[in-house]
Amino acid sequence: MTDPYQYYPTPEALSRKAWALFKNQQFARVLEPSAGEGHLLRPGPYQYGKRLPIDCIEIDIRKHAVLRDEGYPVVGMDFLQFQSGSVYSHIIMNPPFSEGAKHVLKAWEILFDGEIVAILNAETVRNPFSKERQLLLRLIEQHGEVEFLQEMFAGEDAERKTPVDVALVWLKKTSTFEQDILGNILDDLRQDRREADDLVGEFQLPHELALPNAFIDNAVLMFNAAVEAARQGVVSEARASRYRSMLGKTLGELSGGGIGSEDDSSSDAVKRMLFKRYHDLKNRAWASILRSTQVTSRLSTTAQKRLESDFETVKSLEFTVPNIYGFLQGIIDQQGEIQLSMVCDVFDLITRYYSDNAVFYMGWKSNDKHRTLGMRIKTTRFILPGHGSSSYQNGLNWESERLLADFDKVFALLDGKTEAEVSLVSVFRQHFRELRNGEWIGGSYFDVRYYPGVGTIHFFPKSKTLIDRMNRWVGRQRRWLPPVDTQAGQGFWQQFEQAERFDKAFHAEVKKQSKLEGRNYRFNPYWAINHGGASEREQGQRLLTQAMSSVLASRGIDPDSLLDNDQGCVRQLDWDGLPDSNLALAS
Known part of the structure; x- marks a missing residue:
């Protein structure tokens, strides 16, 4: 069967080579745009005794659970639609070989300042027949380097083998942050805002969705505006910090009596603060979707808690119209x-x-x-x-x-x-x-x-x-x-439907069975089956079952009897399911 995602897990030896290629080993935040099941991430470095935080994007939703079990947040599905790249200092990837150039160019586009390491089919670099490949080659010549490797996917540690040669590409994107921090730094920050018509695009679903389209569009626009405002705030703070450091220390600081303020205007400091505020805004935005839908108004308290528990994984996704519709569709499904x-x-x-x-x-x-x-x-x-x-x-x-x-x-x-x-x-x-x-x-x-x-x-x-x-x-x-x-027999349905009529006799038999077996009168089988430990539940269930068997036998009812094949009337469970109440849909 053809693999639509061209999934070739990265062998460990190649993964280690890729991580070693980064020149700057001080990682602020890392993105893996085609994570698969996390093979490329496993040799990733540790910082301060903890595994490096790495965000993942993976188009095959079946692999999301594997990534989350490994502790990697899934922030998106389609990297080519991903927008929020300015918070990352490093991007490492093993994209589908047929789209390697597109993925590297996308990474270069969204990265604000940092490094990219990509594992590509060697032909992507050796044979630049398309405009995308030509642009990639110019980027490598001007901003990076490439190493060609043979049989990296043919060794014993390769989960899926292929004899293809690979190109290990390294790129360094340097912003003009340090020069422009005193000028118009916002020109170097990518705008996330998109027009409302583009936001909806092909992702509109039928009118049954729990939220009206306008609400979703406006929520995304407000989120993007909040992100941009946060960026402006972070940059303004960095600019103020830079000016403050240029003015020098106060008299109190010079005399040793005051506490100096640190200069937090570096590129890495700005990216860390951007990520913190972006993460907070994204959390708030996803919570507004969950709390604003008509779904929650129809959920029981326990059901809502279960949904909110699942929501912990949903809120890591990028806050975009497609992802919101995907979340709502999942509730509908x-x-x-x-x-x-x-x-x-x-x-x-x-x-x-x-x-x-x-x-x-x-x-x-x-x-x-x-x-x-x-x-x-x-x-x-x-x-x-x-x-x-x-x-x-x-x-x-x-x-x-x-x-x-x-x-x-x-x-x-x-x-x-x-x-x-x-x-x-x-x-x-x-x-x-x-x-x-x-x-x-x-x-x-x-x-x-x-x-x-x-x-x-x-x-x-x-x-x-x-x-x-x-x-x-x-x-x-x-x-x-x-x-x-x-096809259950008549005896089964008789005792099911007349259970309330047998209840008094059943309770009397429970008391009788307790006496016959010499049980402690303080033992309550009804309490035990709901609240007791394993042995108590088993004991209570056994006593109650024996009592019910005696009650039914005394009335000549056999709940285990089956219908004969030649019996004219087949008694089936009268079940037509629940009405179509459309829990997750608007009425």
Whole structure:
């Protein structure tokens, strides 16, 4: 199969030669524009006992995880579209051989002041038939040097072998910074600002995106303006520092009684400060995208935390329109997984803290004969503790309101809607006095009663269909229910659907089984399966499973029986998935 990215990992011997070619071994910040899986970076130097910070660009997104696991930030995908090069002091690269000249010219274009080392196909330099190759040759003649090497990709340390000769190119770009620091230094700093029409280009996606195009365009323009303003500020500070040093020391400094100020107007100092401020602005810009999307308004608290955790890797990317759209598209592509996690989060919240909130049924028997019980949330009522309030309070605390908001988001999702018409948060805010006095108040999906003294909220579902939909989805996800293409017998579905009817007998049998096995009465199997250690969970699960088996057997129900092939009616799981609520999309 043809490799679209012409991926030839750099052998270690060649990597070491490349790093040794840098004349200035004081690295401020390094960029690798075609990083692959980081082979070229592994012999990279250490500074102050730590590995050198190296930013990576890699067009094959499948390799990003490998780079991040190695500790290298991924700041972009397509180097030829990359703009933010002025913060780097060194660029080292092994670009695709067919585009070697383009990549070196791009590196020269974006670099403000520093060195470039590139591993190229020797023919790129030896046969300058194109304008790009001719320009590269002139750069080498005027600003660098080249060494030709044979069989570097043919040795034992080459992961992919090829007999091609390589050209090891070194270039030094020197800005007029030192001369112009007293003049118009901004002329030597690359402008990042681009016109709005160019920003969108071919990267516009359909109107369903969570953010309007104008917002994205304006966000990028504001970011570029902020970067330019930061550059001007850094340069102004450097100019002031240079003038200050030219004026000489104060009398206090001359007499030894004062603390002198250091001159921080060098090129390296400016680049370090530029990187620090650029990184801060980029962090803020990406955070504004995450916080401004309609995605976050529909995420549960836990789901949002998971997204923000993933966002730590996203914010290292260059802040450009293509990268923003790529981030949003990634959320859209994962919306099914995000929705499933949200439903499971709320299910676990309901079942974790109050054992009477759920009823049990015999889960589907897996191939390894390991049997666990499945759980269903009750369709009549469930209770959540931990929401007490003092007599002087006129509302719930922030954590309790977040929980109520999560309930509304998930049940609106199950209902195929973007939000609840009457939210639980609004119910408690508008009717808190009535709720404290014991009244029933209704929201879109639940009637609620509140007991402030003990701190419990009682939820009475208005739709058994939505509760059942949650139970079935979680049951499939946890493998308590059979796969879609499996024909379960009537006994299985009977005990699943009538689990609430068997609940009283089940609890009685649990108590009986505890007595028969001589267990300590203080052992609570319901607590153990949710909060206990591994041995306690296993013990609790075994006791509950035995109790459920006895209850079902006493009623002549066999959950393991399968349907006969000639049986006329095939009972399948009534599952149509969740409604299309488009979690990550604007309505």
